[in-house]
Amino acid sequence: MEGERNLEASIEQLLNVEKQMRLAGDVAGTKKAATDILQLCFEAKAWRTLNDQIVLLSKRRGQLKQAVTAMVQQAMQYIDETPDIETKIELIKTLNNVSAGKIYVEIERARLIKKLAKIKEEQGLISEAADLMQEIAVETFGAMAKTEKIAFILEQVRLCLDRQDYVRAQILSRKISPRVFDADSTKEKKKPKEGDNIVEEAPADIPSLMELKRIYYELMIRYYSHHQDYLEICRCYKSIYDIPSVKENSAQWIPVLRKICWYLVLSPHEPMQSSLLNSILEDKNLSEIPNFRLLLKQLVTMEVIQWTALWNDYKDEFDNEKNLLGGSLVEKAAEDLKQRIIEHNILVVSKYYSRITLKRLAELLCLNLKEAEKHLSEMVVSKALVAKIDRPMGIVSFQTSKDSNDILNSWATNLEKLLDLVEKSCHQIHKETMVHKAALKV
Numbered sequence: 173m174e175g176e177r178n179l180e181a182s183i184e185q186l187l188n189v190e191k192q193m194r195l196a197g198d199v200a201g202t203k204k205a206a207t208d209i210l211q212l213c214f215e216a217k218a219w220r221t222l223n224d225q226i227v228l229l230s231k232r233r234g235q236l237k238q239a240v241t242a243m244v245q246q247a248m249q250y251i252d253e254t255p256d257i258e259t260k261i262e263l264i265k266t267l268n269n270v271s272a273g274k275i276y277v278e279i280e281r282a283r284l285i286k287k288l289a290k291i292k293e294e295q296g297l298i299s300e301a302a303d304l305m306q307e308i309a310v311e312t313f314g315a316m317a318k319t320e321k322i323a324f325i326l327e328q329v330r331l332c333l334d335r336q337d338y339v340r341a342q343i344l345s346r347k348i349s350p351r352v353f354d355a356d357s358t359k360e361k362k363k364p365k366e367g368d369n370i371v372e373e374a375p376a377d378i379p380s381l382m383e384l385k386r387i388y389y390e391l392m393i394r395y396y397s398h399h400q401d402y403l404e405i406c407r408c409y410k411s412i413y414d415i416p417s418v419k420e421n422s423a424q425w426i427p428v429l430r431k432i433c434w435y436l437v438l439s440p441h442e443p444m445q446s447s448l449l450n451s452i453l454e455d456k457n458l459s460e461i462p463n464f465r466l467l468l469k470q471l472v473t474m475e476v477i478q479w480t481a482l483w484n485d486y487k488d489e490f491d492n493e494k495n496l497l498g499g500s501l502v503e504k505a506a507e508d509l510k511q512r513i514i515e516h517n518i519l520v521v522s523k524y525y526s527r528i529t530l531k532r533l534a535e536l537l538c539l540n541l542k543e544a545e546k547h548l549s550e551m552v553v554s555k556a557l558v559a560k561i562d563r564p565m566g567i568v569s570f571q572t573s574k575d576s577n578d579i580l581n582s583w584a585t586n587l588e589k590l591l592d593l594v595e596k597s598c599h600q601i602h603k604e605t606m607v608h609k610a611a612l613k614v
Contacts, residue, residue: 179216183209183225190229194236203242210243214250219259222247223266230270237276244271244280251287264288279316282308282324289331302331306340311347322348322384329391338398345392350411353385382415400504403445406435410448422460429457433464434493437471438508441515441556463489474524476517476536479510514539514547515556522557522570530566 186209193201206229213222226247230240247267254260264284271281285308292301310316310324325347332341379387389408396404409431418424432452439445449468452458458465467486470477490506517537521528534544545561548568552559560569574582 179212179218179221182212183221186212191232194232194234194239197236199236199238202236202239206239206243207246210246210250214253217255219254219263222250223262226266226270237274240270240274241277241280244277248280248284257291261288261291264291278313282310282313282316286324286327289327293331298331298335302328302335302337305331306344317378318352319381319384320378322352322381322388323378326384326387326391329395333391333394338395341391341395345388345395348388350388353381353388353411382417386412386415386418400508402435402508403439403442403448406432406439406448409435410452425457426461429455430461430464430489430493433458433461433468434490434505437467438505438512440512440554441519471516474520476520477513479513479538482513483510511547515551518548518551519557522559526571527567527569530561530568533568 186205190202190205190209193205209225209229210222213219213225226243229235229243244267247263251260251263254263264287268281268284268288271277271284274281285304289301289304292298292304305324305328308324310321313321325344329341329344332338332344389412393405393408396408409428412418413425413428413432418428429452436445436449436452439448449472453465453468453472458468463486467482470482490509514537518533521533521536530541530544533548534541537544537547539547548559548561551557558570558572561567562569
């Protein structure tokens, strides 16, 4: 009781000092008085009084911005010293209410929300944590360090993925441009000009830009895995593979390169996939995993791949993925792998045949007639190739129907070639005649 009275008397005395300084417009004095009051409450472990004083001081008439900022920063240091979780949450909420709507303590508020969201997540309240984090739009904070902004947005994305809100996760992820990770960190920072916002240094617990790059792409892999977008997953792994720290360590890059190969094979045939496939085949590191080099070579070679033989060769490798970095492939991967091999085989057949019987096509694809027709129809619908099936005759035609303009153009070209040949022939005949006449004269 005696201690409480002494505390109240000391606070009262400091409040009078704070009032005098505030009315006199003394910034340093006001800040000192306000932070001294909080220090007294903290030393006395009077947490309820501390919360009351923070609210009281912030609401005083004509309170200086610098004093509020100093108070919030001072009180944030006490959060980790609180005796229990309830006191901690109470202090965070008090500081959050005080800093709400004040642009000069927006960074402090963002950090407070992050701490509160972490506590909620530990309690299993992921939806509440995600809602809390989404209140803050850090991309508008000019004074916040770039790495801290990225880390905050990535935390928002992660919580959305944890609660399976994939639409919002995608919206939030678009706030980060992948080009930001390619910025050269070795360049000297420009000195801020007069009138520019001074950017704060990121706290020590914020990861480096390259670590954030990896976290970003790992989260995007989770997002694309849900949609089974194999090509995008492959591109994400490729970006992780290009991180210098990963490339230097074979224990890290081998599992990533394996994943790139698998997802390349699983991706539907399109220009982007072909370009990636060729660039990976040129990578010297691929020689360290010869099985995968052979797999990619088979896809590039225009030859029919026997599915059963391929699956027997690669089934163990496929099952081993779950023991490696990044975990097993997506659920439907085995089915889709078979689908891609069939698509590759149909494309190969279309290159070598202009017309083929459906029965022979089914034999080449190791499928029955119904399945062969189904896969071929799907590829035609997706515009992967042009084909027509004469079902009564059982013949597939891979010839493209020519436009009337194309036919006329080809005729014109053929006529031009014919006239060129006639002209050359006439020239040769004339030459021969001249030589013959000259010989007769002699």
